[in-house]
Amino acid sequence: MTIPVAHALLIGRRDLPIPEWLFAWAAAVVLVVSFFALSLLWRRARFEDDTWRPAPAGLSRVVASSVTEFAAGLAGVFLLGVVFWSGTAGTDLPGLNFAPTFVFITFWLGVALLSVVLGDVFRALNPWRAIGRAYGWGIARLTGAPWRPPLAYPERLGRWPAAVGLVAFAWLELVYGATEPAGLQPHVVAIAAAIYTAYALAGMALFGTEVWVRRGETFSVYFEMFSRLAPLEVREGRLGLRRPLAAAAGWATMPACLAIVVAAIGITAFDGAQEGVLNGGINGVSDALEGIGIGTTASFRLSATLFLLLAIGAIGGIYWAGVAGMRTVAGSPPLAELGRAFAHTLIPIALAYLVAHYFSYLVFGEQAQFTYLLSDPLGNGSNYFGTVAAKIDYTALSSTAIWYVQVAALVAGHLTGLALAHDRAIAIYGDPGRASRSQRWMLLVMVCFTCLGLFLLSQANQ
Amino acid sequence: MQSRKITAVLALVVAAAAVVLFIALNDSSDSNGAEDRSFDLEFADGKAVGGAQDISVTQDDHVTVTLHTDEPAELHIHGYELSKEVDRGATGSIKFTADATGEFEVEAHPIAHGEEGDGVEIATLQVNP
Numbered sequence: 001m002t003i004p005v006a007h008a009l010l011i012g013r014r015d016l017p018i019p020e021w022l023f024a025w026a027a028a029v030v031l032v033v034s035f036f037a038l039s040l041l042w043r044r045a046r047f048e049d050d051t052w053r054p055a056p057a058g059l060s061r062v063v064a065s066s067v068t069e070f071a072a073g074l075a076g077v078f079l080l081g082v083v084f085w086s087g088t089a090g091t092d093l094p095g096l097n098f099a100p101t102f103v104f105i106t107f108w109l110g111v112a113l114l115s116v117v118l119g120d121v122f123r124a125l126n127p128w129r130a131i132g133r134a135y136g137w138g139i140a141r142l143t144g145a146p147w148r149p150p151l152a153y154p155e156r157l158g159r160w161p162a163a164v165g166l167v168a169f170a171w172l173e174l175v176y177g178a179t180e181p182a183g184l185q186p187h188v189v190a191i192a193a194a195i196y197t198a199y200a201l202a203g204m205a206l207f208g209t210e211v212w213v214r215r216g217e218t219f220s221v222y223f224e225m226f227s228r229l230a231p232l233e234v235r236e237g238r239l240g241l242r243r244p245l246a247a248a249a250g251w252a253t254m255p256a257c258l259a260i261v262v263a264a265i266g267i268t269a270f271d272g273a274q275e276g277v278l279n280g281g282i283n284g285v286s287d288a289l290e291g292i293g294i295g296t297t298a299s300f301r302l303s304a305t306l307f308l309l310l311a312i313g314a315i316g317g318i319y320w321a322g323v324a325g326m327r328t329v330a331g332s333p334p335l336a337e338l339g340r341a342f343a344h345t346l347i348p349i350a351l352a353y354l355v356a357h358y359f360s361y362l363v364f365g366e367q368a369q370f371t372y373l374l375s376d377p378l379g380n381g382s383n384y385f386g387t388v389a390a391k392i393d394y395t396a397l398s399s400t401a402i403w404y405v406q407v408a409a410l411v412a413g414h415l416t417g418l419a420l421a422h423d424r425a426i427a428i429y430g431d432p433g434r435a436s437r438s439q440r441w442m443l444l445v446m447v448c449f450t451c452l453g454l455f456l457l458s459q460a461n462q
Numbered sequence: 463m464q465s466r467k468i469t470a471v472l473a474l475v476v477a478a479a480a481v482v483l484f485i486a487l488n489d490s491s492d493s494n495g496a497e498d499r500s501f502d503l504e505f506a507d508g509k510a511v512g513g514a515q516d517i518s519v520t521q522d523d524h525v526t527v528t529l530h531t532d533e534p535a536e537l538h539i540h541g542y543e544l545s546k547e548v549d550r551g552a553t554g555s556i557k558f559t560a561d562a563t564g565e566f567e568v569e570a571h572p573i574a575h576g577e578e579g580d581g582v583e584i585a586t587l588q589v590n591p
Contacts, residue, residue: 012540014565016590029480036473360564394541394562398521399591 014275015360015457016399018406023458026407030414030450034443037418043432045423050246052235060239073130080127080193082377087190090378095368097186098377103193104173104184105365107219109358115223116351119232122223123213128200129220132209149208153215158255161203163263165196165218167312170267174274175304179297221260225251225347229416245348248420252343261346262319265449266312268353269456273311274304276459282307315449319346322445329438331429341428342442345421349449352413356406356453360397367392406457414450418443496522496559503584505531505570510584517568518588519560527568527585528555534573538581541566547573560589 018026054060062068079102086098094100111122123129139147172192177184196218203212213220227233228247233240251257274282282303289299323339332338371390375383382388421442425435499519504511519525529537529546530553537554538545541562548554565588569581 012567012569016563016565016588025480025483029477032473032476032480036470036477391543392541394564399563399589 013364013394015402015406017276017459018403018454018457020458022403022407023454026411026454027451030411030447030454033411033415034418034447037415037422037443042422043426045426047243047245047420047423048249048427050242050250052233052240052242054238054240057238060237063239064234064237069124072124073127073133076125076127077130080197083193084190086377087186087188087193090186091380092185092187093379094184094186096372096376096379098369098373099186099189099193100184101365101369101373103189105362106369108169109354109362110366111219111223112226112351112354113362115227116229118227119230119234120224120227122220122227123234126213126217126220128197128204128217129209129213131201132204132212135205136209149204149206149211151206153207153211156255157215158257159215159221159260160256161216162218162221163256163259165199165216166222166260166263167267167308169218170263170270171305171308174267174271175301175308178274178304179300215254222264225257225260225264226351228344229347229351245416245420248344248347249424251347252340258319258340258343258346259316261343261350262316263312264350265346265353266315267308268350268357269315269452270308270311272353272357272453272456273459274307276456278307278311318448319445322441322448325441325444326438329429329434331431331434332438333428338428342421342424345417345424345442346449348413348416348420349446349453352409352450353453355409355413356457359405359409360402363397364392364394367396407454410450410453410457414446417446417449421446496520496524498524498526500526500528501585502528502530503537503568503570505529505533505535505582505584507532508572508582510570510582514583515585516588517585518590521560521563521589521591523560523589524557525560525587526555526557527587528553529570529584531570536571536573536578538569538571539566539587540569560587563589563591565589 055063083099083102086102090097090099111125114121136147172188173184176188200212200217203216206212207216214224215221228251229245230247231241231244233242233247270278282300285306286299286303289302290296294302320339323335323342326332326342327335327338333341367390371387375385375388418439422435422439425438425442426432429435429438497520501515501517503515517527527537527539529535529548531548532551534548534550536545536547537556539556539558541564542558544556544558546554546556565586567581567583568585568587570584571581572579
């Protein structure tokens with residue numbers, strides 16, 4: 001039996017596949033542009049320097065003040081509370097309840113894009129960090145001594161807890177949510193949020209708030225990754241400007257950073273493919289599992305989980321194949337070190353995939369978020385702000401505009417990834433000749449990712 | 463150095479040619495005038511007869527979707543959020559102008575005891591620009 005795959009939300013509308021002529025032209029442009037990029041090789045690293053200039057003191061005082069920080073933390077805790085409340089007390093129709101749209105569109109997609117532009121905004125808004133800091137502050141007030149976490153974080157774990165959390169979050173939306181007949185039900189979102197909150201607070205209680213936020217807290221780690229592309233950063237309590245992209249170079253300093261960016265690309269690729277190219281495979285395996293006596297829904301979930309992990313593995317495989325090729329260049333560091341050294345060059349690709357697959361979803365979803373879901377978060381007919389009668393205007397974005405944004409995002413991500421990789425090659429190999437030989441391999445990796453992205457967009461939904 | 467410059471110039475020329483062709487091809491894909499399009503869908507035994515249909519129209523076409531059903535059901539066009547209740551053994555139509563592009567699900571929700579059931583996909587409406 002075939003279970004119709006649906007997005008967790010906004011069921012009923014999908015983007016049109018990009019037309020063949022656009023696919024062909026975009027792929028051709030990518031190849032030509034890459035060819036051109038190879039001929040442009042600069043000889044000195046340009047993005048490895050993350051010089052930071054402070055912004056005017058007045059602006060800095062407003063943005064980075066403790067009052068702003070407190071207000072942002074409070075807002076974060078309040079919004080988490082609204083998710084619990086609407087998820088448990090509201091309607092179980094996903095499209096009419098505040099919680100699913102807020103978590104999977106406004107939060108997951110919106111904050112990621114905001115981070116690319118404004119920097120690490122989630123650090124201030126993070127409800128779990130706010131609770132952890134308030135707890136530490138309270139303990140310090142009561143005992144007169146600063147609070148100390150009971151355990152030292154095992155540093156070789158790096159960001160693995162965050163990487164696992166990322167895949168779990170994607171699984172909830174793309175595998176669990178897709179098999180529900182009516183999408184991802186709000187009460188499930190509330191339960192998941194409660195479990196995650198308990199997990200995050202436990203992590204902070206054991207290892208310390210800031211330690212956990214930088215390593216184990218999935219959303220902090222994920223959004224901070226994108227904020228590395230932004231030109232704004234708060235450093236030692238002051239807001240300042242830095243070169244866009246420059247901070248990416250210093251991102252992958254602990255274990256599992258590569259796993260996070262590969263998983264980020266893999267889950268988006270899986271989402272794009274599960275309604276198209278992977279549909280047959282998922283249903284085939286699902287039928288086979290059903291044949292050996294597993295229930296329909298469980299079979300489908302097992303099968304989709306398998307393909308989700310395969311998609312992440314495939315992205316990792318492409319990357320490692322390129323790194324192995326690069327390793328053939330004389331003077332290369334060991335394979336594992338080389339692989340880690342280029343992890344940050346995939347951040348723009350992850351962003352490009354995110355924009356290409358979810359741009360329209362965000363635009364349409366936010367129309368709901370800021371009108372009827374705001375006025376009627378429970379879906380019970382209340383009308384707090386008088387906007388309950390509004391509808392999503394699907395003519396707000398034409399399909400042609402969506403196509404151009406999708407293709408432009410992939411091409412821009414491709415170019416940015418290439419620029420970062422070239423820079424890193426110069427830093428590693430020193431000699432421009434060897435650097436450019438190594439970069440033929442990264443070029444191949446980037447062309448693979450970009451053409452895969454275009455291919456997924458061009459596939460008709462089943 | 464010389465060969466690098468030649469490569470760069472060559473790449474630029476190809477890129478410029480690509481852009482020109484791209485624009486030329488894109489313009490020719492525009493369509494002419496809105497048409498009247500009608501589609502008949504049949505719902506029997508809780509399923510779409512002949513499986514879910516693929517319906518493809520051009521933006522701004524005047525579309526009529528007609529449902530024949532053997533049980534009371536609501537015809538629902540997602541995205542456009544249009545619906546129409548149809549009685550057992552009867553026929554009901556929704557007429558609209560396809561102004562929003564995208565792929566939209568067309569569902570039939572069987573109605574039993576005044577309650578609307580889960581939707582069954584009976585067609586996919588593709589509105590092309």
